[in-house]
Amino acid sequence: DTGVSQDPRHKITKRGQNVTFRCDPISEHNRLYWYRQTLGQGPEFLTYFQNEAQLEKSRLLSDRFSAERPKGSFSTLEIQRTEQGDSAMYLCASSLVVRNYGYTFGSGTRLTVV
């Protein structure tokens, strides 16, 4: 297993367009997280899944954002009607419930809305 994979690495989109990102976690990890990071800031929690169940969403996540994790494997994060303020690095991470070694993050998807 090569770790957490995210696709695409970079995405440039026009304002108002929809975008979708994919995350493939470490296969034995049952928890999956999405974070957003802007320049000079730490990652900010968006949502997380245990298996296929979405357990929590940040109140910062507007209705334009939706995340899924069908069958408890990969996850997608969709942003509808993108705005310039959505420009950020979107990070995915995975972990096991019973092991306290922290998250394993992917390399992220850099979104630029023009």
Added chain:
Amino acid sequence: EDQVTQSPEALRLQEGESSSLNCSYTVSGLRGLFWYRQDPGKGPEFLFTLYSAGEEKEKERLKATLTKKESFLHITAPKPEDSATYLCAVPEPKTRTNFGNEKLTFGTGTRLTIIP
């Protein structure tokens, strides 16, 4: 709401010049603290988890310590490859049995530059 504050925002050191990074937190009960390293354009990389005041962990030139209100990341005789942003974070567990695997609140990081 849990708060995490890191200082300094940026630190430039000569190679071999030891120093410390600070992470202070306000949480309703100590549930542990995480340190991560982040290189430009990459996701954070896990370094340490500290669970209780007085605990210390080491990895190569890095040593993390924890008190009841803050954590320090000590870097001894750093090399240019230690240049990165160092992030600390605290967990917000729903239950004690889920400790360490719930959402994390991150600080803004310390950008460390080691000059050859």
